[in-house]
Amino acid sequence: MTKLLAGIMAVAVNLLASADADKSPTTADVMASLAPSDWRQPDPANLLYMQTRSGEIIIELAPAFAPKHIANIRTMVKERYFDGLTVTRSQDNYVAQWGNPDSENPNAIKNLGSAKTSLKAEIFKPLKGNEIAPIESRDAYADYVGFSHGFPVGYDDKRYWMLHCYGIVGVSRNTDLDSGDGSSLYAVTGHAPRHLDKNLTLVGRVIWGMEHLSSLPRGTGNLGFYETAEEQEPIISVRLGSEIKEAERTRLKVMRTDTEAFQRWVQSRRYRSHEFFHDPTGRIGIGNIIPPVEIQ
Amino acid sequence: MTKLLAGIMAVAVNLLASADADKSPTTADVMASLAPSDWRQPDPANLLYMQTRSGEIIIELAPAFAPKHIANIRTMVKERYFDGLTVTRSQDNYVAQWGNPDSENPNAIKNLGSAKTSLKAEIFKPLKGNEIAPIESRDAYADYVGFSHGFPVGYDDKRYWMLHCYGIVGVSRNTDLDSGDGSSLYAVTGHAPRHLDKNLTLVGRVIWGMEHLSSLPRGTGNLGFYETAEEQEPIISVRLGSEIKEAERTRLKVMRTDTEAFQRWVQSRRYRSHEFFHDPTGRIGIGNIIPPVEIQ
Numbered sequence: 001m002t003k004l005l006a007g008i009m010a011v012a013v014n015l016l017a018s019a020d021a022d023k024s025p026t027t028a029d030v031m032a033s034l035a036p037s038d039w040r041q042p043d044p045a046n047l048l049y050m051q052t053r054s055g056e057i058i059i060e061l062a063p064a065f066a067p068k069h070i071a072n073i074r075t076m077v078k079e080r081y082f083d084g085l086t087v088t089r090s091q092d093n094y095v096a097q098w099g100n101p102d103s104e105n106p107n108a109i110k111n112l113g114s115a116k117t118s119l120k121a122e123i124f125k126p127l128k129g130n131e132i133a134p135i136e137s138r139d140a141y142a143d144y145v146g147f148s149h150g151f152p153v154g155y156d157d158k159r160y161w162m163l164h165c166y167g168i169v170g171v172s173r174n175t176d177l178d179s180g181d182g183s184s185l186y187a188v189t190g191h192a193p194r195h196l197d198k199n200l201t202l203v204g205r206v207i208w209g210m211e212h213l214s215s216l217p218r219g220t221g222n223l224g225f226y227e228t229a230e231e232q233e234p235i236i237s238v239r240l241g242s243e244i245k246e247a248e249r250t251r252l253k254v255m256r257t258d259t260e261a262f263q264r265w266v267q268s269r270r271y272r273s274h275e276f277f278h279d280p281t282g283r284i285g286i287g288n289i290i291p292p293v294e295i296q
Numbered sequence: 297m298t299k300l301l302a303g304i305m306a307v308a309v310n311l312l313a314s315a316d317a318d319k320s321p322t323t324a325d326v327m328a329s330l331a332p333s334d335w336r337q338p339d340p341a342n343l344l345y346m347q348t349r350s351g352e353i354i355i356e357l358a359p360a361f362a363p364k365h366i367a368n369i370r371t372m373v374k375e376r377y378f379d380g381l382t383v384t385r386s387q388d389n390y391v392a393q394w395g396n397p398d399s400e401n402p403n404a405i406k407n408l409g410s411a412k413t414s415l416k417a418e419i420f421k422p423l424k425g426n427e428i429a430p431i432e433s434r435d436a437y438a439d440y441v442g443f444s445h446g447f448p449v450g451y452d453d454k455r456y457w458m459l460h461c462y463g464i465v466g467v468s469r470n471t472d473l474d475s476g477d478g479s480s481l482y483a484v485t486g487h488a489p490r491h492l493d494k495n496l497t498l499v500g501r502v503i504w505g506m507e508h509l510s511s512l513p514r515g516t517g518n519l520g521f522y523e524t525a526e527e528q529e530p531i532i533s534v535r536l537g538s539e540i541k542e543a544e545r546t547r548l549k550v551m552r553t554d555t556e557a558f559q560r561w562v563q564s565r566r567y568r569s570h571e572f573f574h575d576p577t578g579r580i581g582i583g584n585i586i587p588p589v590e591i592q
Contacts, residue, residue, distance in 0.1 A: 092507045093462050093586075138434040140581035166389050166487045177574045190510075191462045191487050191583045195568055198575040211388045211514040214486075218507040272491055278473045279494040285436035287487045287583075290389075 024271035024280075030264050031292070038261040039253040040150070041296065044241030046070075046204075048077065049249060051236040052087075056250060058208035059169055059187075064130075064149040065162050066122035066203045069171055072115045073182040073203065077238050079113040081183065086232035087216060091224025093190030095170075096213040098235060100183035103174050112183060121177045122201050124159045132160060133258050135266060137284055141194040145286040147257035151205060152286050154197060162202040165192045165287050167210050171201040189214040192287040207293045208252055251296040262291070320567035320576075326560050327588070334557040335549040336446070337592065340537030342366075342500075344373065345545060347532040348383075352546060354504035355465055355483075360445040361458050362418035362499045365467055368411045369478040369499065373534050375409040377479065382528035383512060387520025389486030391466075392509040394531060396479035399470050408479060416474045418497050420455045428456060429554050431562060433580055437490040441582040443553035447501060448582050450493060458498040461488045461583050463506050467497040485510040488583040503589045504548055547592040558587070 025033075048059040063070045076082065082099055089097035102108035106117040125148075132155060134146040142154025145163070152163045162168065169187045173180035180201055187206050206213065216233055219226040226232045241249055256262060266289055272280040321329075344355040359366045372378065378395055385393035398404035402413035421444075428451060430442040438450025441459070448459045458464065465483050469476035476497055483502050502509065512529055515522040522528045537545055552558060562585055568576040 090511075092510055137436050140433050140435060141577055141579045175571050192581075193584065194581060195565070195573075195577050195584065197577070199573055214388055215386075215511050215513050217511050269491070275471050277491075277495055281437055281491050281493070283437045285488075285490060288489065288491065 024273045025264060025268050026273050027265065027268040030261070030268045033264075034255075034261055038256055038259050039294075040256045041251070041253055042207075042241075044244075044246075044249070045074075047241030047249075047252075048073075048204075048238055049241060049244060050082070050238045052212050052233055053236070054233075055212045056209050057206060057212050058250060058252065059204050060150075060207045060254070061204040062149060062151050062162065062202070065125065065151065066171075066201050068119050069122055069180070069182045069201050069203050072119060073185075074240060075115045076112065076183060077240050078243070079115070080237075081110060081113065081115065082235055082238040085110065085235050086229075087213070087226075087235065088184075088232055089186070089223065089225045090189070090213075090216040090218050092218045094188075094193060094224065095186040096189050096216055097172055097184060097186040098233075099172075099185055103172055103179075103184055106181060106183060112181070115181065115183070117181050118179055119181055119201075121173075121180065123198055124161050126159055127155060127157070130160065131258065133262065135284070135286055135289065137286055139286055141197055147262075147289075147291075150254060150257050150291065151202075152289065154286075161198055163192070163286060164188055164194055164196045164200075164202070165205075166190075166290065167206040168202055169204045169206060170196070171203060173200065187213050194287075207254060208250065252293055253296045254293050255291040257291055265292075320569045321560065321564050322569050323561065323564040326557070326564045329560075330551075330557055334552055334555050335590075336552045337547070337549055338503075338537075340540075340542075340545070341370075343537030343545075343548075344369075344500075344534055345537060345540060346378070346534045348508050348529055349532070350508045350529075352505050353502060353508050354546060354548065355500050356446075356503045356550070357500040358445060358447050358458065358498070361421065361447065362467075362497050364415050365418055365476070365478050365497050365499050368415060369481075370536060371411045372408065372479060373536050374539070375411070376533075377406060377409065377411065378531055378534040381406065381531050382525070383509070383522075383531065384480075384515075384528055385482070385519065385521045386485070386509075386512040386514050388514045390484075390489060390520065391482040392485050392512055393468055393480060393482040395468075395481055399468055399475075399480055402477055402479060408477070411477065411479070413477050414475055415477055415497075417469075417476065419494055420457050422455055423451060423453070426456065427554065429558065431580070431582055431585065433582055435582055437493055443558075443585075443587075446550060446553050446587065447498075448585065450582075457494055459488070459582060460484055460490055460492045460496075460498070461501075462486075462586065463502040464498055465500045465502060466492070467499060469496065483509050490583075503550060504546065548589055549592045550589050551587040553587055561588075 050057040087098040171180035172184035270284040346353040383394040467476035468480035566580040
């Protein structure tokens with residue numbers, strides 16, 4: 001099934017790639033042509049609503065990639081672990097990090113409650129039995145790239161893994177690969193630090209309000225950690241979407257990545273037919289493909 | 297000469313790449329091993345010192361790539377064109393832009409004085425007669441990548457061009473390719489928007505104080521433009537390094553990119569031998585290679 005879908009997608013991509021760039025639709029054209037079925041409504045149980053002073057940040061969790069870490073994060077959220085903690089680190093062109101400030105001590109500032117204090121890393125998934133929509137691209141780090149379950153992935157002939165693209169959320173850890181628990185999380189705020197791929201458990205992506213993390217003042221300590229408590233941005237609260245009444249939460253739709261429409265949209269980003277572009281490259285990198293998100 | 301250097305460098309790169317990853321030096325090892333000759337002191341005539349409320353931003357201009365635009369920018373700086381203007385745009389995961397707020401009207405807010413109001417785009421340079429230190433990498437956008445004159449470049453068999461990597465500074469323009477003049481400039485503050493390569497004139501890189509541009513609040517208007525004057529970050533002053541006495545200016549050194557030491561440093565970034573990394577990729581992307589800069 002994976003191979004069949006991959007084969008169909010590859011043919012579609014090649015057909016599109018060989019089309020005259022002048023006939024390529026603009027991104028606006030593609031967006032205007034979308035049907036309701038080209039969008040998906042994320043499961044509220046997979047959404048984290050994080051409130052900060054500057055605004056709301058919404059993270060879509062990816063249980064298909066890291067089910068145990070996400071179960072642990074859900075437990076912490078339900079027990080209000082994150083409420084009142086802070087963003088502890090903002091390193092320019094790298095990551096913003098929040099939650100437990102002391103990775104050596106899980107219960108440093110707040111007891112982890114029912115949550116586990118360490119988990120085995122969840123990084124790789126077998127290619128077999130999973131569907132990947134391939135993106136035709138020369139990637140510097142992975143043999144092949146594409147999207148699976150809505151998230152950017154790299155893959156080889158056996159397995160696939162989520163990529164450290166902009167806005168992707170990961171689990172901080174110590175030197176030990178299996179030392180993370182989800183009490184401290186980070187989001188990529190700069191050029192994709194792809195050397196971290198395959199080394200850390202990734203759990204989702206910021207799909208709304210990313211600017212409230214990316215524009216935080218940079219910390220002046222080592223690795224961008226804030227040096228004083230006053231500099232740290234407070235996290236007012238974190239709730240699962242499923243904990244908030246539908247009428248009271250920001251409802252989002254995300255462009256599906258397993259559709260022909262998504263491939264057309266990628267194609268419009270590959271060949272920029274807008275008049276601003278005099279040399280519409282015809283090429284694209286996975287880091288420059290972020291599925292659109294809109295208020296529903 | 298180009299081919300000879302490229303050939304020698306390619307051999308060196310291949311030798312390094314085939315070395316056992318375990319024997320790869322750490323970045324700290326390489327940094328500690330550097331000789332004074334592995335660094336360069338940028339020509340003060342190529343440095344822009346931009347003062348903002350949050351701190352100093354230093355840009356290194358690249359006259360080897362865009363001599364006419366840079367001559368124009370130098371003229372504007374000397375005539376104090378930028379002083380009192382503002383950062384007009386901050387678009388998340390894209391660019392911060394400053395200077396002339398109205399690209400349709402060069403003299404909109406302030407007269408351009410002796411500077412020219414439009415210039416022919418300066419994007420490509422012939423490979424012949426220029427030296428490029430190649431970086432072994434699969435790049436999504438360019439056939440080959442490397443560094444020339446200290447800046448990241450893409451190249452094919454005939455020509456090369458600077459790349460829209462993090463911190464790179466470009467000339468805003470209208471739809472017409474030759475409509476830029478340097479009165480409005482932008483710096484890349486997100487994942488490298490490489491689809492802009494070959495479409496805009498690039499003039500240098502922010503080598504110090506990048507955080508004062510990248511952490512600005514995002515504008516809420518179209519394309520991240522600020523909607524009110526109050527939101528715009530003021531530019532207190534811009535001076536050429538050559539206009540400031542040596543004792544009074546921040547003096548920087550930048551790692552040279554045409555040395556064997558630079559290739560060793562890149563290698564240490566390719567194979568992360570630090571104990572934190574359990575899968576030290578062995579691969580690298582040009583967007584993740586930013587030559588180190590230190591206070592002298």
